[in-house]
Amino acid sequence: METVLAIAIGILTGSGVWLLLRPRTFQLVIGLSLLAYAVNLFIFSIGGLAIDKEPILVDGVPPNLEHYTDPVPQALVLTAIVISFAMTALLLVIILASRGMTGTDHVDGTEP
């Protein structure tokens, strides 16, 4: 599972960075979204991957990380998802405004 996740994060990051370096605003938005997904998966994975383990304490099970998933990365990833989602929406608005005002979807607002 670690390998699959690592490959997924790598592909998402690589695609995201490549798209980020492209000259069109649509590619920029998609690139930043992919990068955000990669980051979210990365945060999720830093607590260690565990199957069938809950982050919430259960009666009768000793409270240590042997028996539970680390809850902190899950809380972090929730925040990160919300923030990156909101920021992407904001960026879309700005990009639409830029498209309307400059008449082009080039990131510099002018065709080179």
Add this chain to the structure above:
Amino acid sequence: MSALIQGLMPHLLVAPILLPMLTAAAQLLLGEGRRPAKLLMGMVSALLGLAVSVILLVWVEENGVVAYLPGNWRAPFGIALAVDRLSAAMLVLTWTLGTCALSFASARWHRAGVHFHPMFQLQLMGLSGAFLTADVFNLFVFFEILLAASYGLLLHGSGKPRVRAGVHYVAVNLAASSLFLIGVSMIYGVTGTLNMAELSARLSGEAVPNRHLIDAGAAILAVAFMAKAAAWPLNFWLVPAYASATPPVAAVFAILTKVGIYAMVRLWTLMFAGGPLAGFGANALLAFGSITTLLAALGMLATHRLADQAAAGVVVSAGTLLAALGLGEQTVLGGAVFYLAGSTLAASAFFLLVDLVERWRAGATVVDEAPFLSATLEAQDVNLDDEEAPLVAVPFPASTALLGLAFVACALLVSGLPPLPTFIGKLGMLSAALAVREGSGAVPTRAWLFVGVLLGSGLLTLIALTRTGIRTFWSGMQREAPRVRAAEGLPVVALLAACGALTLAAGPVMEYALATAQSLYDRHGYIDAVLGAPVRLPATATEVRR
């Protein structure tokens, strides 16, 4: 008074965050329109925030670091806020800038678009939160709050140049935020903590496991902070963005790059100032800081627009601070803290002044390009010619004198000439850098490099500003005297007066700055205060205990 503060004290720490948040909410409820009411609320909030910041500064100076646990959980587990000398100084700076910029905006700029006032308050909230938090992940959250507000403020008033610069600004900062998260989660993955004090305590042990992962995480985090602090090569967005923002917004943005510097100083001194990881990345910081400073100084020389020069001046000061941190000496950092205060106030005043000057010049008849070469000069009969042109002395209107003198003060401040505070800060950094001795008793090459960068950038900025000053104030036609409103003139005067006060009180302020650097390098005060912050039991529980 002091009894009241004593009673309020640990709770007063959240005031700089809660106050602007509640004000923004109330302003939103008022709806669009009702601007005088919103302005009044904003001003009250700004002045109260300034008062609270000053109270915190005095308190920290007397009682040391104070920590506060908003969720009432023991330190490494819950959210923690902490104020030390550096945070308190940054808070005072933030709210000073906020008050002055709001006053300036009240004259006309807050009418340029919708929802200026709530966004302005949220900006102040994000800044205060970033300076107060003692937790790396909350630092990220407050960074995002202040950035979200800054995106809105940057686009306030709309228009093609703003939107065009805004795309770059938002894209670069979003990418940097992703790096920030990667760095934070790597460090969490290795150390298992997000609390800065706990982090520092764990890293100061003898053997640090997975040290290379910590180094990598810290380096990624540093890239994110340096993008926000406008370090080369990730600073191309800054000059167009700041130069196209409305002036009061740019005046508050003057402290945004300093937030990046603040985060670097805070984390670097907590993680790498001592212990087994000491000095990590110092050479890189020095190199990036030096390159940033020199390139930004050259940029000032290359541009003719005053607003661009003001924005480049921000980059110069950020690069200088970065290089000072990279030198890794406590006394140099002390001078840097002094320089930080002076240069932030100066940059803010400069942005506001540029607006007044540009508006004044826009009323002039002559085309702005290269006045010494233009044919219209002769045609209009205003030359210093030998015989023909009567060089009649014209009485200087007070407002022209105000603008001119304010420009001189800004030029001195940005280039760091005596007697203003940036000079004293630079002097502090230079003398401390030259006092550094290697084993052989010689001043090391790194220190000489730093000295060269500091002096060279000062010279370049001085040349650039002198040139634009001559073009702006001496080479003009007989213009109408500028009309400066009180609401716009006073903030500029106030910011420059604050710089003057820093000069007059240089002794105590420098002592404060040196004490700040000392407490940053001696991390135990911070660690003990945050980890030892008492959990407050509810009244009933206390009674039960009795």
